[in-house]
Amino acid sequence: MKIGEFAQRVGVGIDTVRYYERQGLLPLPMRQLSGYRRFETKDVARLQFVRRAKSLGFTLAEIRELLALLGSRGSDMAGVKAATTQKLADVEAKLAELVHIRDLLQMLLDSCPGRGAVECCPIVNALEGEKHMSGPHPLEKPSDGTTAPQRSCCSAARTCETQDAASAVDPICGMQVNIETTQHHAEQSGVGYYFCSAQCRQQFLESGAPAAR
DSSP, rough: OOHHHHHHHTTTOHHHHHHHHHSSSSSSOOOOOOOOOEOOOHHHHHHHHHHHHHHHOOHHHHHHHHHHHSTTOOOOOOOHHHHHHHHHHHHHHHHHHHHHHHHHHHHHHOOOOOOOOGGGOOOHHHHHOOGGOOOOOOSOOOOOSOOOOOOOGGGGOOOOOOTTTTTEOOOOTTEEOOOOTTOEEEEETTTEEEEEEHHHHHHHHHSOOOOOO
């Protein structure tokens, strides 16, 4: 089959076929007397293998190694399993990083009342960094590669002097909280308390009493 038919059968563009050839993932096809390149059914299977491996996160270099194992007579499947085990570890590490990013984004959202002067926004303050906070920055990892302890980014917020009727002060960090929008509240001895984040609420519940301010 010609390159156009070959590309169509696999579901890729002609340029993709040529790219994989240059990367050594497809053997150079034989040419017909007319000069056209001729692809065979085994080439379809090979390119499908490449695409499926790529969809699982294997790099082109890793796919080349897998193809080399397949093309080597007497190769043991241990090499394929080792490569797949490493790829799974890579994926799990990426997942952990994504979960960490998700938690940080949620922490930022929880800390922001969503109304008021932008210079009082805890999200902006946390992104601006060290001049608004002490201790390790919640959005950065320590130099040793470990994950910084989670903390409420309200510690990065400036104190806003203005409050309105729909506001309350977080008893843990002292931050102004919009009582209409916050999802974090608790009641103790008949008194309601509002918090900028789940972390502050948890600290309040664990301490059993509001922090003295």
